Amino acid sequence: MGHGKMFLFLICLLAGTMSTVMGEDPYVFYTWNVTYGTLSPLGVPQQVILINGQFPGPQINCSSNNNIVVNVFNKLDEPLLFTWSGVQHRKNSWMDGTLGSQCPIPPGTNFTYRFQIKDQIGTFFYYPTTSMHRAVGGYGIIRVFSRLLIPVPYPDPEDEFNVLIGDWYTKKHATLLKLLDSGRSIGRPAGVIINGKTAKGDGSDEPLFTMKPGKTYKYRICNAGSKNSLNFRIQGHGMKLVETEGSHVVQNIYNSLDVHVGQCFTVLVTADQAPKDYYLVASTRFTKTILTGKGIVRYENGKGSASPEIPEAPVGIAWSINQFRSFRWNLTASAARPNPQGSYKYGQIEITRTIILVGSSSKVQGKNRYALNGVSHIDGDTPFKLAEYFGVANKVFKYNIISDEPPANLDSLTIQPNVINITYRTFVEIIIENHGKSMQSYNLDGYSFFAVATEPGRWAPEKRKNYNLLDAVSRHTIQVFPNCWAAIMLTFDNCGMWNLRSELAENHYLGQQLYVSVLSPERSLRDEYNLQNATMLCGIVKDMPMPPPYNS
Missing domain, CATH: 2.60.40.420 (Cupredoxins -  blue copper proteins)
Incomplete structure (x- = not known):
C-alpha cells in the first residue's frame, strides 16, 4: 500500500474510531x-x-x-x-x-x-x-x-431541592428482621422523617432549604419509607405538579399530595408568602394514630419562626382516589425523546392478556406470610435470571404456578418461588385487588405502565368503561386502596427477569411479590444484553461453564 493510500486509510480509521467514541452517550x-x-x-x-x-x-x-x-x-x-x-x-x-x-x-x-x-x-x-x-x-x-435539545414544559427553576420522606423505625434492621422471622409484625413506625430527620419545633432547627422571595423552586418528593402512605404539604404554599415518576403531567396546583410508598412527584413552589420560616409537613394517611414529620424551609433574610399551626391532612380514601384521577399525562410536552408523548395511543392497542392479582395474608405454621394469588414468594440461592441464562431454570423454580385469575380460597398459601412468563412485546392488562383493610403499593421494575383506574370493590370486565384510555400517567408504582382494585396496562417490550412487588417492606420480605420473565425469542443482543464478565455468580451456576452469548 502506497504512502498516500496508507495516509487515507489511517484518516478513515481514525474518523471511524472518533465517530464511535463521540457517538456513545x-x-x-x-x-x-x-x-x-x-x-x-x-x-x-x-x-x-x-x-x-x-x-x-x-x-x-x-x-x-x-x-x-x-x-x-x-x-x-x-x-x-x-x-x-x-x-x-x-x-x-x-x-x-x-x-x-x-x-x-x-x-x-x-x-x-x-x-x-x-x-x-x-x-x-x-x-x-x-x-x-x-x-x-x-x-x-x-x-x-432532560437533554438540552428537548424542551421542558416549564421555566428553569431558581434551584432544586430533594425531599425524601418516609416512616421510620428506631429499632435496628436486624431486630426488625428477627421479628418477621419469628412470625411477628414489625408493628407501627416510631415516626416520620424528612431527609433523615424531623424538626423539633423549639426554635433550634436549621432549615432544610432556603428560598429567595419571588423565585420559583423545584421540589423532588419521594416516599422512601417502609409502610405508610404519607400526605405532604408546605405550610402556606401551593404546589404545581409537573412530573410524576418520569412523565410530564398536566400542571394542576395542589395544597397537599398523597405520596404512597415508592412513589415520587416533582412540583414547582413559588416563594410568594411573607418572608419567614415555614414547615414542610409529612404525615401518615389511613392510620388510626397520625404520625407527623416536619422540616423548615426559610426565606432568605426572612424574619419570624414557622407557625405552630400546621395545615391538616385530608381525611378518607375518597379524597385520595379523586386526587389520583386528577393526575393526567401532559400530551403536549416532549418526552425524553424529540417526539410528543401523546403519539403513543395506548388506549387503541388490543389487550392480549389479562392478569388478576389478589394480595392476601395468612399464617403458615404459626408465622405471618403475604402472597399474590395464593403463592408466597421465596428467593433461593440461585437468582432466577442466572438459572435461565445457564439453562438450569428447571432445577431452581417452576414457571406459572399461579394462574391469571386468583384461586377461590386465598386463606391457604403456598410458599415457593413465584415466576410467571409473559410473551415478549404483548400488551397486557394487570388488575391488582386489595381485599384487606390496609393500604397497598406495588412497583414493577424495568417498566413504566399506564395507571388507568382505581376504584372501590372488586374488578369485573365491565369496569373497563371507567378506564382512562387517553392520558393516564405512565409511571412505575400504583397504590391500591383498602377493599379496592387498580388497573394498569403496558407492553412487555423489555426482556429480562423483572420484579413486581409490594413496596411495603414487611409484605415484600414475607412473600408478596413475583417475578416476570420476558425472554428474547431469538436470544438476540437486539433484545437483551449478555451476561457481563464481572457479574457475580452464585448458587448452582457458580462453577458452571459460561453458556454461548446472545447473537448479534
Whole structure:
C-alpha cells in the first residue's frame, strides 16, 4: 500500500474510531462505601446505613441516555443489593438489584453496577432490597434531567431541592428482621422523617432549604419509607405538579399530595408568602394514630419562626382516589425523546392478556406470610435470571404456578418461588385487588405502565368503561386502596427477569411479590444484553461453564 493510500486509510480509521467514541452517550461515575453509622433521626441514637458517610445517600445526577456506573463497596457485615426504583435499564435486568436477577454483594467485597437511563426524565430513588436494610437507610434520590435539545414544559427553576420522606423505625434492621422471622409484625413506625430527620419545633432547627422571595423552586418528593402512605404539604404554599415518576403531567396546583410508598412527584413552589420560616409537613394517611414529620424551609433574610399551626391532612380514601384521577399525562410536552408523548395511543392497542392479582395474608405454621394469588414468594440461592441464562431454570423454580385469575380460597398459601412468563412485546392488562383493610403499593421494575383506574370493590370486565384510555400517567408504582382494585396496562417490550412487588417492606420480605420473565425469542443482543464478565455468580451456576452469548 502506497504512502498516500496508507495516509487515507489511517484518516478513515481514525474518523471511524472518533465517530464511535463521540457517538456513545456520556458516562457518569460514582463510588459508594456502604457502612453502618450512628445517627438520631428521631432524637434517639441508632444504627443507620450510610453511603459515603451520608444519610440520605448521595444523589445521582444524570441526563437522559447517560450511562451510570456505580461501584459499591459493601462494608456491612451481611450481603447487600441496590435497586434503582423506576429507572428502566433497558435489556439489562442483570443490574436490577433484586435477588431474582443477581447475586448479592458479599460483605467486604465490591460490585460495579452499569446501566443506561434510556429515554427517561424525572425523579426516582434508589434503595437496598436485601433484608430489612431500607428501613434503616441506604436510600437516596435519582435526578434525571432532560437533554438540552428537548424542551421542558416549564421555566428553569431558581434551584432544586430533594425531599425524601418516609416512616421510620428506631429499632435496628436486624431486630426488625428477627421479628418477621419469628412470625411477628414489625408493628407501627416510631415516626416520620424528612431527609433523615424531623424538626423539633423549639426554635433550634436549621432549615432544610432556603428560598429567595419571588423565585420559583423545584421540589423532588419521594416516599422512601417502609409502610405508610404519607400526605405532604408546605405550610402556606401551593404546589404545581409537573412530573410524576418520569412523565410530564398536566400542571394542576395542589395544597397537599398523597405520596404512597415508592412513589415520587416533582412540583414547582413559588416563594410568594411573607418572608419567614415555614414547615414542610409529612404525615401518615389511613392510620388510626397520625404520625407527623416536619422540616423548615426559610426565606432568605426572612424574619419570624414557622407557625405552630400546621395545615391538616385530608381525611378518607375518597379524597385520595379523586386526587389520583386528577393526575393526567401532559400530551403536549416532549418526552425524553424529540417526539410528543401523546403519539403513543395506548388506549387503541388490543389487550392480549389479562392478569388478576389478589394480595392476601395468612399464617403458615404459626408465622405471618403475604402472597399474590395464593403463592408466597421465596428467593433461593440461585437468582432466577442466572438459572435461565445457564439453562438450569428447571432445577431452581417452576414457571406459572399461579394462574391469571386468583384461586377461590386465598386463606391457604403456598410458599415457593413465584415466576410467571409473559410473551415478549404483548400488551397486557394487570388488575391488582386489595381485599384487606390496609393500604397497598406495588412497583414493577424495568417498566413504566399506564395507571388507568382505581376504584372501590372488586374488578369485573365491565369496569373497563371507567378506564382512562387517553392520558393516564405512565409511571412505575400504583397504590391500591383498602377493599379496592387498580388497573394498569403496558407492553412487555423489555426482556429480562423483572420484579413486581409490594413496596411495603414487611409484605415484600414475607412473600408478596413475583417475578416476570420476558425472554428474547431469538436470544438476540437486539433484545437483551449478555451476561457481563464481572457479574457475580452464585448458587448452582457458580462453577458452571459460561453458556454461548446472545447473537448479534
